Amino acid sequence: MKTKSIYFLFLFLLVSCGETISPVDSGLQDQILHFGNGSEPQGLDPHIVTGVPEHHLLIAMCEGLTIANPKGGENLPGVAESWEVTPDGKTYTFYLNKNAKWSNGESLTADDFVWSWMRILTPSLGSQYPDMLYYVKGAAEFHQGKTDDFSSVGVKAINDHELRVELKNPTPFFIRLLSHYSTYPVHKETVLAHGSIDDRNGMWTRPGNFVCNGPMNLKSWELNKQIIVEKNPLYWDADNVQLNEIRYYPVSNESTEDRMFRAGQLHVTNVVPLEKCPVYIENNNPDLRIEPYMGTYFYRVNTLHPVLNDKKVRLALAYALNRTQIVDKVSKCGQKAAYSFTPPGSAGYEPDTKIPYDPALARSLLAEAGYKDGVDFPVLEILFNTQEGHRKIALAVQQMWQENLGISVQLVNQDWKVYLAREMTGDFQISRAGWIGDYEDPNTFLDTLRPNRGNNKTGWENDEYDQLLELSNSTNDQDLRYEYLMQAERLLISEMPIIPIYTYVRQYQLSSDVKGWHPNLLDTHHPKFIYLER
């Protein structure tokens, strides 16, 4: 009898809280979006954080001069209701929306942007995204400590609602950069009330303290459980915001997230589990979304390696890969075979480079490099970080190189940080890599392979390539600019310091209740356009 009582007491304790209707159904009534957000965000300070989960939160709670267009294409007005550009493309004047307010009711002024940009460029803050503003005159010099006079930086408040920005070079994609959270304004008085301008550990981002200017306000933040944001009635476009709340869940386990979606606990997931994707495609799962994404999966070649230093060897490796087979038989989730570094369709840029699958040509190139039929070729190592998807692709590549070139290939699987450390120190031969664009322009890809860029990591330095990129940055003529970039892309693919494998797609599940959600290359879904309807 006693045991029974304890058992029932236990069950009662366990069941003693909560609702019964599924969150997706109740969300529909109350306009509450349940959002699978990948992992716990590092924080909410737009000048300090990096990462996609943080991006999802910050576009809801803060706003820059422009916002990303939910249907892709040119950015839309944000805090700046309009702007003018001088004919040389170097000076921008932004006219700020006079109704733009901070969530505490104060007006948002041009000075707020000047102070915020000074903050992100302050070296001692240790921001990881200051280079987003390096296009502004004097910004790099200030950040690198060459001057401590911020008045030398090309950002000035002409009056409360007029902001002037001078650039080093005409930068046609500058407007697109301004929807990135690193360029967002922060509320000076709030930041300073909880620390100095360069305090990384200030408490201003906590619920109750947080002040920003987006369509949503921070309501609560439970670590590793959920972050709730609610509609900001003071937002300048609040009349068009239909969602009352968004609840972000840091679900890092893909299978858990999938089960949560199936059980009606999420409207949108961050990803689809690797093994589920082909099944959902086959079953025509109506909630599955596979959409183009601005990212490239590639193999990075260490060109400082004595064997891989030979261009012919790199080309042989690239031509011996059957990319179509990799996407159809191995990754199996709608990825597209990649024949360029920049994904096709990035802001109207369509690279025309080709990488043939031609084992005979690959073998002859290898023979020309002195390794006929792979004889005397050293054992090649493919470095990748622990993940089932990377392992499967590495296995396929290993088999193709062994079969098509007759060389031995070894797989080296490492923990994420070990993998990064080995890449950074050049302790690798071939390593798997991925690059996701920060803004919609080919420059975000091609710039990384210029000499002295930290993200190059291949050891490949080419003056002609560097000059082409420099030329592309010095013209305001978009056609001419794309022509320079195209030439750079062709040069890159003819040298092959990186071997493109596939273009990423965004694969996730989305409830049919979610409306106003459009596919776009940067996968940016601004909450002010989203609503729930069945």
Place this chain on the structure above:
Amino acid sequence: MLQVILKRIAIAIPVILVVASLTFFLVRMAPGGPFDAEKVVPPQVMKNLNAVYNLDAPLIIQYRDYMYNLVQGDFGPSFRYPGRSVTEMIFTGLPVTFELAFYAIIVAIIIGSLAGIIAAVKRNTLLDYIPMTIAMIGICMPTFLLGPLLVLYFGIHLEALPVSGWGSLAGDKILPSITLGAAYAAYIARLSRGGMLETLTQDYVRTARAKGLSEYKVIINHALQGGLVPVVSFLGPAVAGLIGGSFVVETIFQIPGLGRFYVEAAFNRDYTMILGTTIFFSTLIIFFNLLSDIAVMYMNPRARSEA
């Protein structure tokens, strides 16, 4: 007994300091740093970050500073989560992990002890073989298999219970508690069966039977206390193991406990968080071992006199 406790505490302090020192140097020997990312941090920024977190000082100076702060109870700021201290993060996750462990241990004790006692009393019958076979399966089945199986059946197929969360939806604590408690229930079943079998052959139990007491009274009033001693001594390490090993269950069920912080800290090379959680868990393990030893001394007069 007080002397024994004080002696154990005196031994515990240097043990914790050794654990802290070893962990400090071990995490620094691991390749990769807290600020390494796929998008490389420019050298100037890295220099600034190292300066902010005192990582530019010689290692021995960093060690001295860390230990100095530790003695004062300061675990430092998290490197991964700017604006959060390690202490704050530990005490955010701890109540959830404790609650999960508490429910799990209740599941384990109720199911395990009942199964073990019945198996011992009904020795060599179906009531012995079936629970013990299930116990063996329970010990062998990992939580990352049992958890999703329970979720698929009760959460997705029957739609009877939520598939994830903690304290948000009705009944969302049931499946994680059963999943985490199952393996321990199996251990407890085997331990209590063994303990009971030994006790049931003791002279004082035979005396009780000879006095004409009913079998129920013999078991409950006489055999049980001795029979469950192995279970009680297992509970200390079990509770510590439940708290430290709850990571998998916390991940499967999306529970905001301490286990996830601990494992993610190691992946992120969040030096202060790794150190803080390791020291904290070491202290817990020592504490729960001490507690179970005290309980055993209380229940077993022989152990008490040896102490």
